[in-house]
Amino acid sequence: MPEAIALIDANNFYASCERVFDARLHGKPVIVLSNNDGNIIARSQEAKALGLPMGAPFFKVREIIERHGVEVFSSNYALYGDLSSRMMDILSDFSPEVECYSIDEAFMSLIDSSRQPLDKIGRAIRARVKKHIGIPVTVGIAETKTLAKVAAYHAKRSEKTKGVLDLTRSPYQELALARTPVEEVWGIGPQYSALLTSHGILSALDLRNVPDDWARTQLTVVGLRTVHELRGIQCLPLDLSPSTRKTVTVSRSFGSTVETLKELRAAVAFYVTRAGEKLRRDRLAAGSLTVFIETNRFSSERQYNGAKTFQLSPMTDLTPELIVVALRGLETIFREGYKYKRAGVTLDNLAPAETLTKRLWDNEAYERMRELMKVVDEINAVFGRDTVRFGYFERDGKWRTRFGKRSPRYTTRWEEILRVGSTLSAPI
DNA sequence: TCTGGGGTCCTAGGACCC
DNA sequence: TCTGGGGTCCTAGGACCC
Numbered sequence: 001m002p003e004a005i006a007l008i009d010a011n012n013f014y015a016s017c018e019r020v021f022d023a024r025l026h027g028k029p030v031i032v033l034s035n036n037d038g039n040i041i042a043r044s045q046e047a048k049a050l051g052l053p054m055g056a057p058f059f060k061v062r063e064i065i066e067r068h069g070v071e072v073f074s075s076n077y078a079l080y081g082d083l084s085s086r087m088m089d090i091l092s093d094f095s096p097e098v099e100c101y102s103i104d105e106a107f108m109s110l111i112d113s114s115r116q117p118l119d120k121i122g123r124a125i126r127a128r129v130k131k132h133i134g135i136p137v138t139v140g141i142a143e144t145k146t147l148a149k150v151a152a153y154h155a156k157r158s159e160k161t162k163g164v165l166d167l168t169r170s171p172y173q174e175l176a177l178a179r180t181p182v183e184e185v186w187g188i189g190p191q192y193s194a195l196l197t198s199h200g201i202l203s204a205l206d207l208r209n210v211p212d213d214w215a216r217t218q219l220t221v222v223g224l225r226t227v228h229e230l231r232g233i234q235c236l237p238l239d240l241s242p243s244t245r246k247t248v249t250v251s252r253s254f255g256s257t258v259e260t261l262k263e264l265r266a267a268v269a270f271y272v273t274r275a276g277e278k279l280r281r282d283r284l285a286a287g288s289l290t291v292f293i294e295t296n297r298f299s300s301e302r303q304y305n306g307a308k309t310f311q312l313s314p315m316t317d318l319t320p321e322l323i324v325v326a327l328r329g330l331e332t333i334f335r336e337g338y339k340y341k342r343a344g345v346t347l348d349n350l351a352p353a354e355t356l357t358k359r360l361w362d363n364e365a366y367e368r369m370r371e372l373m374k375v376v377d378e379i380n381a382v383f384g385r386d387t388v389r390f391g392y393f394e395r396d397g398k399w400r401t402r403f404g405k406r407s408p409r410y411t412t413r414w415e416e417i418l419r420v421g422s423t424l425s426a427p428i
Numbered sequence: 429t430c431t432g433g434g435g436t437c438c439t440a441g442g443a444c445c446c
Numbered sequence: 447t448c449t450g451g452g453g454t455c456c457t458a459g460g461a462c463c464c
Contacts, residue, residue, distance in 0.1 A: 296449085
């Protein structure tokens with residue numbers, strides 16, 4: 001067990017990434033949106049100060065955005081992913097044990113020594129990431145991951161810390177816990193926090209002092225682990241070799257609702273294609289496939305959710321086979337007369353692809369198909385996505401995510417966003 | 429009036445995370 | 447008019463077995 005765990009947390013990561021290449025954005029409110037102009041998924045500090053809530057539907061906050069000249073971007077995951085991996089590279093200079101927890105966060109072990117106090121290491125990390133990547137990070141240091149999260153929470157909010165807070169053996173640890181609202185504790189979501197609040201457990205300190213039995217029955221073993229972690233007992237070790245994924249899901253809300261089976265087929269084939277690519281990239285094959293379609297849950301229209309799961313026997317990683325199954329499922333769940341807003345595909349029961357090299361029937365055809373699939377992937381890698389594609393796949397349709405109408409280069413002004421948006425919906 | 433017991437596997441649903 | 451997407455883990459309950 002490491003002596004201490006540091007959490008390195010990029011501040012407002014997506015918004016900060018946009019700033020890396022556009023110095024003009026510094027000091028300005030910046031937000032990043034999800035697909036279809038849906039929701040706010042990242043905000044700069046200035047945008048938070050304007051009261052723009054995380055996850056807020058864009059259309060509900062347009063007025064504020066316009067009034068304050070907020071800079072609006074659509075997500076550029078390629079950019080964020082690239083900056084993220086560069087950041088992780090730098091972190092590995094400071095510790096042999098780095099867990100890349102998410103695109104903008106990492107846990108790492110730190111060794112305490114008189115020569116290098118922990119907070120000094122934290123400052124060095126912060127300075128180097130800022131200098132080399134241009135992203136500001138917060139560093140929280142403590143005995144466990146959950147406590148490191150608490151440390152980072154305060155490091156982010158207190159000017160005095162200058163972005164680094166070491167709570168190991170700190171006389172302030174208890175004070176920090178007392179000043180952490182229970183809903184801010186890692187692992188405590190909206191449901192648990194409502195439950196805890198109703199029992200008078202309001203802070204991380206209150207939660208730390210809850211009896212084990214009570215935590216176990218009310219919050220399951222997961223919550224009990226959180227309580228122990230708050231006491232400084234490591235229950236969540238660093239995960240240095242991320243295990244292979246267990247599911248692959250590809251789903252999107254449609255740009256506009258669709259009502260026909262034909263359009264849903266095109267959408268589903270598109271999502272299956274993406275799912276197949278993920279599967280083969282990770283050298284996995286799927287043992288089951290679920291296809292689902294949904295109406296718009298925010299609308300007052302009649303609602304319908306349909307889903308169908310098939311076991312895949314034999315397992316497969318071939319897009320054409322997955323498409324056939326998914327479309328068969330789609331036929332069984334499709335109902336006439338609904339306005340569909342979303343569809344998706346989940347691949348489950350994944351196993352390494354090399355375990356399914358031989359098939360009992362038609363093995364030769366299967367082998368040829370795998371070869372073909374490999375070539376298709378290679379061609380698409382070189383010449384661009386969907387250069388080669390399979391039946392039912394159509395590039396366009398009402399269902400396609402309205403995407404890129406705000407490319408980072410062109411949508412830094414509200415007036416521009418409006419114009420581009422109206423151009424898209426105008427009958428040209 | 430009585431209605432085994434314990435183990436395992438699977439699935440759906442609920443909680444959480446970013 | 448416009449409300450994201452992709453994951454993990456745990457539990458309860460049913461099916462099935464001996």
